[in-house]
Amino acid sequence: MRDKFVSLFAFSLAFAAIPAAAQEKLTVYTYDSFTSSWGPGPAIEKAFEAECGCELEFVAVADGVALLNRLKLEGAGTQADIVLGLDTNLTYEAKETGLFAPHGISLDKVDVPGGWDDDTFVPFDYGYFAFVYDSEAIDTPPASLKELVEGDPEEKIVIQDPRTSTPGLGLLLWVKAVYGDEAAQAWEKLSQRILTVTPGWSEAYGLFTNGEASMVLSYTTSPAYHEIAEDSDRYKAASFEEGHYLQVEVAAATVKGADNPLTPRFLEFMTGPGFQDVIPETNWMFPAGETSGPLNPVFDTLVQPAQTLEFSSEEVARNRQEWVNEWLGVMSR
């Protein structure tokens, strides 16, 4: 009897030891371009592991939308401590799931346009949507969204479908933010300039660099890639008077991850130089926290939006379906 008790005791001790060891590991779900060999993942993993003496594991899922779906599917049983790579259009919906926990860290180092104040989500980078044009095909790019909408229908643009793509949804919101109730009429006009609407960013950008269209919906940071990685200043972003729509990418702790002491440590680390230094030239977005030095000067030459356009996450969640349907109605005429 006593033997049995002892072995039971030893057994439960051994069992208890396993979760203790597992605490030395942090699992982060993110999108796949983040973990690719040219993405920020590898450098960040190295930097954080050196600092914490623990193991950081990235698990890649296709993109931000897939990331949230994945978490909804796995529910409370998820292996993720942190989900990294949602954007502000998804945060309301994400919070509603009840699967995320408050971050509990100081946001002093966080720096995004319009400021940041959220108890669950912590930003790690941001960017602005913009139309990127081929300077060999266009001399005077449109100076405003209005000029784009009313410009020469012979000069074609490529955009993405808001039903399947994040930039596509971004443009939809951009037009809505500028035109409000007259968005439908604007789309009707703009549709004459649209060569085609692709399912994702890759297809659209591929068509653009192949010369099919002289303008494409992308980010203000796209020209930085071409300048730094390819040493080419052929592709530039057009600056729009009305301002540019903002995309902020965020991370958050899951309810499961809230128990892991490494979770707040990583979120804290995320807002500092060990993480932020890598972002500009791997993720091609602006850092949302402290960097150890100034960015590559090329980033200073990029379009600086006169105004930041943004809907709250809740507004997007409530209206997305209706706005997409409005877009569909106009575009499928």
Place this chain on the structure above:
Amino acid sequence: MSRPDRRVIAGVAGLGAVGILIGGAFAGLLGEAVNDWSGAVSAFDTYMLRVTRFTLWQAALSTLLSVVPALLVARALARHPHFAGRALILRLFALPLALPAIVAALGILALLGRAGLFADVLTAVTGTRWQGIYGLSGILVAHVFFNLPLATRLFLHALETVPTDQRRLAAQLGMGARASFRFVEWPVLRAALPGVAGLVFMLCVTSFTIVLTLGGGPRATTLEVAIYQALRFDFDPARAVALTGAQIVLTAIVVALLMRLGANMAGDANLPVASRAPAVAGRAERILNSTVMLVALLFVAGPLAAIVISGLQADLARLAADPAVHAATATSLVLALLAGLLCVLLSLSLTMARRAMELKRPRNAAPSLLERMLDTGAGFVLVVPPIVVGAGWFMLLRQTGQVFAIAPVMVVTVNAVMAMPFAIRALRPAYDAASARHEKLCASLGISGINRFRLVDWPSIRRPLCTALAFAMALSLGDLGVIALFGSDAVQTLPYLLLARMGSYRTADAAGLALFLGIICLMLMMLVDRTRSRT
């Protein structure tokens, strides 16, 4: 009656495996959908009706434009076994299958796009600035690019089952091109027609990237896009199930009609293809057939050449030394081989079972439901979007916590099953023809089971079996759909890597990888041809 035929048992087991794969996926989705059915009810509004109409319309046109020319090309290839470019045509015709849709689309646009090679000519001809082949015409051209080669190869396989004796007899009787088409070739082609047309139709119904990219906007949208949106963006399993159900039912109706049409054509079917040349069948027919083959070759080779040219501009040496590329190539090949083998095994079991059942039923009796299922039933997996299968199984298995681990298994199984309709089309004509020749002999000699397979069936189905394997492997090489919802780093295949590079400004790398993919596929086909010729 005698005890059940072992071939039938094997076939039923194969069909059961396919059923479990699809049924499991639906079970998973329905399990999630019971919480909220509203999505399924609201799925069918006027917009969705328009989408459905467009889906069916573009698929019907694409099928017509792929299948009818394919009949001509296959016949020309069959009648000129010594045509100089024949081997090249056959190998090139296997390539489109292995290419991701966006690569093919870019290849086509390099010729017919707004900035394409022919843009200036087309501007001069039409008198207005050429705006590129966007819209229905673009969708059709791309679908024909994918499906004409496929249909041609399948028809050619059917034609190759014509016994040499018959051809010799036809020649001795002095049959010209027209007569031999009518009495020798058409009956075989007609038997294959509904199946091939059905296959092409199903492939076009589920088209996604091509329709969106080349369609010019959301005017051109398929049900598949709506299903994808329902699962990925709206996370509405009920809606996805309802739309997938609609897609399956509609396709089933069309395929049933196709079978009927095929039968009606039997009476007096004489396509105006053969030359009016006299029975001597000399130059005129040869010129006509050469032209047909050449035009088909140019149509397929044009976009392929564009893909090669843009691929050559990539830094190929660096790509070839990239460990990520090595790993992805190995992953792709292993997955494709496993999927290919599984596919051939399943397809063979279904084909043999169908034939065995056909032999058992009284002459002129209608085939039973099971027999029909063994024949075309498996084809319907093509209209179940891979993302539905993936998501369904994901939901079913999430409780186990082993979702990551099963991703490779899913990829292999789904690819194998998705390739079955192709493999069955390649296998069936040969197996049925062999069975017709040997069945009585086997019965009288008492050869059955593994001995019969080894000694009697194997020699005659070996060649189509290799083709089926190559088809299935090529298809699996180019596949992307299944992993769309799964953890992607578990299965980094070559097309996956290609899209990842394309998605992060590395367009040149992507073009180079497309070239790699094409070369691998070509080598696969040459390997198959070598094993085939060693028979």
